[in-house]
Amino acid sequence: MNTTHSDSNSSLKRTGEPSAATAPSACNPQSPQLPHRLAWALMATVFPLIWMGGLVTTYNAGMAVPDWPNTYGYNLFLYPIESWLKTWDVFLEHSHRLIGATAGLLTIALLWSLWVHDRRAVLKRLGMVDLIAVSLQGVLGGLRVVGQEILLANVHGCVAPLFFALTVSLTVLTSPRWRYHASRPNHASRPTSEPTASLSIPRVGQQNIPAAVSLALPLVTYGQIVLGAQLRHLPPALPPGWSFWWTILHLSFAGLLPILWGISYWRIRSLPSATIPRRWLQAFGWVLAVQITLGLATWVVNYNFPRWFQDWVAVIPYTIVHGGLLQAVVTTAHTATGSLLLAFAVVYAHWALRPAGAEGRSHSLIQRPRSELHSG
Amino acid sequence: MFAMKHNRVSNHKDTADGLSPKADGSATRRAWPPSFQIASHPMVAWATVILLILGGCSSYKPPDFKLNLEGRDPATVKPVQREAIEEVLTVLFGTPDDPHVPSGVDLDLALLKKAAGPIGRDFTGNERGLYRKHCAVCHGISGDGAGPIAEMLNPYPRDFRNGVFKYTSVAGGAKPLRSDLLRTLNRGLPGTGMPSFSPLSQEDLAALVEYVRYLSIRGETELFLLRAVVDENEPLPLRKQFVLDEGVRPVDAMWRLAEEEPEKYVVVPQRPRLSPEELAAAIERGKTLYQETRAQCTKCHGPEGRGDGSESELYDDWNKLKKGITEEQTHQLARWFSLPLQPLRPRNFEDGLFHGGGQPEDIYLRIYLGIPGTPMPAAGPAPGTPGVFQSQEIWDLTSYVLSLSHRGTETGRKVADRTGNKLSSESGMARE
Numbered sequence: 176m177n178t179t180h181s182d183s184n185s186s187l188k189r190t191g192e193p194s195a196a197t198a199p200s201a202c203n204p205q206s207p208q209l210p211h212r213l214a215w216a217l218m219a220t221v222f223p224l225i226w227m228g229g230l231v232t233t234y235n236a237g238m239a240v241p242d243w244p245n246t247y248g249y250n251l252f253l254y255p256i257e258s259w260l261k262t263w264d265v266f267l268e269h270s271h272r273l274i275g276a277t278a279g280l281l282t283i284a285l286l287w288s289l290w291v292h293d294r295r296a297v298l299k300r301l302g303m304v305d306l307i308a309v310s311l312q313g314v315l316g317g318l319r320v321v322g323q324e325i326l327l328a329n330v331h332g333c334v335a336p337l338f339f340a341l342t343v344s345l346t347v348l349t350s351p352r353w354r355y356h357a358s359r360p361n362h363a364s365r366p367t368s369e370p371t372a373s374l375s376i377p378r379v380g381q382q383n384i385p386a387a388v389s390l391a392l393p394l395v396t397y398g399q400i401v402l403g404a405q406l407r408h409l410p411p412a413l414p415p416g417w418s419f420w421w422t423i424l425h426l427s428f429a430g431l432l433p434i435l436w437g438i439s440y441w442r443i444r445s446l447p448s449a450t451i452p453r454r455w456l457q458a459f460g461w462v463l464a465v466q467i468t469l470g471l472a473t474w475v476v477n478y479n480f481p482r483w484f485q486d487w488v489a490v491i492p493y494t495i496v497h498g499g500l501l502q503a504v505v506t507t508a509h510t511a512t513g514s515l516l517l518a519f520a521v522v523y524a525h526w527a528l529r530p531a532g533a534e535g536r537s538h539s540l541i542q543r544p545r546s547e548l549h550s551g
Numbered sequence: 552m553f554a555m556k557h558n559r560v561s562n563h564k565d566t567a568d569g570l571s572p573k574a575d576g577s578a579t580r581r582a583w584p585p586s587f588q589i590a591s592h593p594m595v596a597w598a599t600v601i602l603l604i605l606g607g608c609s610s611y612k613p614p615d616f617k618l619n620l621e622g623r624d625p626a627t628v629k630p631v632q633r634e635a636i637e638e639v640l641t642v643l644f645g646t647p648d649d650p651h652v653p654s655g656v657d658l659d660l661a662l663l664k665k666a667a668g669p670i671g672r673d674f675t676g677n678e679r680g681l682y683r684k685h686c687a688v689c690h691g692i693s694g695d696g697a698g699p700i701a702e703m704l705n706p707y708p709r710d711f712r713n714g715v716f717k718y719t720s721v722a723g724g725a726k727p728l729r730s731d732l733l734r735t736l737n738r739g740l741p742g743t744g745m746p747s748f749s750p751l752s753q754e755d756l757a758a759l760v761e762y763v764r765y766l767s768i769r770g771e772t773e774l775f776l777l778r779a780v781v782d783e784n785e786p787l788p789l790r791k792q793f794v795l796d797e798g799v800r801p802v803d804a805m806w807r808l809a810e811e812e813p814e815k816y817v818v819v820p821q822r823p824r825l826s827p828e829e830l831a832a833a834i835e836r837g838k839t840l841y842q843e844t845r846a847q848c849t850k851c852h853g854p855e856g857r858g859d860g861s862e863s864e865l866y867d868d869w870n871k872l873k874k875g876i877t878e879e880q881t882h883q884l885a886r887w888f889s890l891p892l893q894p895l896r897p898r899n900f901e902d903g904l905f906h907g908g909g910q911p912e913d914i915y916l917r918i919y920l921g922i923p924g925t926p927m928p929a930a931g932p933a934p935g936t937p938g939v940f941q942s943q944e945i946w947d948l949t950s951y952v953l954s955l956s957h958r959g960t961e962t963g964r965k966v967a968d969r970t971g972n973k974l975s976s977e978s979g980m981a982r983e
Binding site for chain 1: 611614617669670671672673674676678680683684685687688691692697698699700701702703704705738739740741742743744745746747748749750751889890899902903904909
């Protein structure tokens with residue numbers, strides 16, 4: 176890539192915007208957009224898939240179809256539409272399987288396109304991991320049905336956001352913007368006076384974003400999702416103490432995330448070079464606010480207002496309606512937004528932790544002597 | 552930690568690369584964040600975990616009913632006694648997956664089978680496992696009220712096993728009617744964790760009601776057995792006939808009482824139609840009655856009905872056993888119960904939130920029948936007792952209590968008259 180940037184670089188700086196046409200690519204020039212489009216399509220399938228899966232859990236419909244991979248003896252794609260639409264829980268479970276299958280097919284297409292159109296070996300590997308993840312996820316879902324095993328439902332629920340995050344990662348890495356920034360000149364070997372500051376990206380440990388904090392955001396978000404999944408897949412014979420502690424942990428992590436977010440934001444709030452990660456961090460902040468609100472609402476629509484709230488804040492007459500629209504929407508939205516939050520954290524971490532080889536200016540000053548030693 | 556280390560290492564490599572670009576373009580690796588080079592590692596870890604899980608537990612293990620040892624030192628129950636009790640219970644009542652009905656007991660086996668068992672549908676599309684699908688997270692497999700999320704709720708979910716229910720229409724300690732349980736399922740209990748199940752079909756609700764009765768009858772038989780075997784040293788092995796005659800039949804008889812003799816046990820509220828002036832007068836009379844000493848209402852609910860009476864330490868039947876005389880004792884006792892001690896608060900009428908429903912008929916029943924299982928006493932007559940108040944007085948009290956929930960507002964009186972409070976119509980309790 177370094178070999179191509181010197182000529183394309185000047186045109187990029189003039190437009191100031193990445194574009195597929197000008198982005199010098201690590202990709203096959205004929206169809207550089209295909210992997211990115213497929214990654215988008217996959218992402219746009221997986222998010223509804225997660226909603227659907229969340230609804231299946233909310234309505235306790237995981238066992239509505241007794242067999243797998245067939246549906247009531249029919250091939251997945253041949254199950255009659257009338258039966259599919261007749262019963263709510265069957266509808267949820269079967270639709271979930273259908274969207275899941277679509278996601279699987281799209282993942283195969285994505286891997287193929289990466290193979291054909293993208294030269295980055297590591298992307299191919301990531302595409303493969305994505306395919307493994309989606310297959311594993313499908314099998315897990317199936318075995319959960321066949322084995323009537325709530326623990327597998329639990330793991331299935333925990334792998335889903337991972338697969339989503341992986342897909343999001345692929346979407347970022349195949350994007351023109353990422354490829355554009357990846358192709359920025361290496362200032363270490365160029366005059367440092369170039370007016371590229373607004374586009375350059377901070378570097379781990381160098382420009383005020385400690386790696387630990389940037390990584391902590393997606394990690395803690397994921398931990399929080401796992402904790403939430405524990406609360407949603409409680410084996411019925413579990414003694415009550417367990418969920419009490421899961422809840423305490425889930426609430427503590429919920430308190431930790433805004434703090435982590437605050438630290439991250441404080442660090443990059445005024446760095447002119449951190450525009451992209453800062454925007455993603457802002458978006459993460461908004462989604463986090465929505466998610467915390469949804470979390471509180473989820474408590475209320477499942478457990479009613481806690482006693483302390485009734486005693487100290489207000490008595491709001493409310494009756495939980497099991498399987499009611501409010502309960503289903505709020506609870507499922509809380510699950511799905513958890514995955515969305517992870518997606519935002521992952522995108523943010525990509526930009527915040529970008530290797531600076533391509534564009535980091537300030538660090539290059541620090542690193543130069545040692546590197547020169549190396550190259551010399 | 553792990554990820555960071557990787558990060559640092561690979562950054563190093565990148566920088567070195569970056570300053571010695573290779574002409575063949577192999578430096579493209581740099582476009583890729585090093586932190587993700589290990590993306591496959593967590594996947595590998597996950598895969599391992601999952602394989603372990605798959606190896607360990609992909610077959611369905613049916614759950615058991617848990618022996619009711621609430622408030623007992625488990626060490627005082629000998630293993631032979633335990634086995635004997637569990638065995639006879641299994642013979643008579645079956646298991647959570649395969650319920651039986653002892654002969655002659657008023658339970659519908661077909662309905663029970665729909666509610667029992669693991670969640671799911673068979674190949675004809677018939678659903679079963681309704682209890683585990685909808686209730687077990689709170690009420691537990693055994694109906695012990697100690698399901699996985701029980702500790703998060705106040706009040707705790709009902710432990711069905713002693714056959715005591717708070718919101719019924721029956722006097723004299725009779726067991727609830729099926730219609731009482733059905734009403735609870737349809738409307739839920741406002742302000743508590745108990746949801747309304749109005750979105751379910753009538754058949755599903757009937758199955759669930761039957762299953763609650765089953766868990767109760769089984770639970771009361773179990774308590775009888777524990778008393779007989781552990782406390783009174785009934786000789787083992789237990790004779791089935793003895794258990795049927797002494798344990799199951801009397802319990803069954805209690806459950807039949809109100810269903811078979813409704814005129815004697817069931818209280819049917821007949822709300823008087825009052826003009827605004829009459830209502831105002833009724834509220835005044837109610838206030839006087841409320842403050843009378845024979846009513847005792849103020850002792851718990853306070854002079855103004857704010858739930859701040861002198862009787863401050865109250866517990867329901869399920870919790871009062873956990874309360875020792877000293878702190879120390881309470882602490883000791885805690886080990887023998889599934890859930891920590893939870894105090895009970897008398898209602899603050901100003902809140903306008905009534906767990907048993909906010910219609911005048913509901914309040915009337917609560918005052919008439921008391922709230923079984925709690926200190927809240929019955930004020931109306933019952934078989935064998937004349938009662939503190941008669942129907943008319945209880946209506947006056949009802950009007951007074953309801954007028955407090957909208958104190959001072961003009962609408963308050965109208966609401967008290969027509970709808971009790973808005974609650975019941977607002978919260979999706981469409982059906983009854």
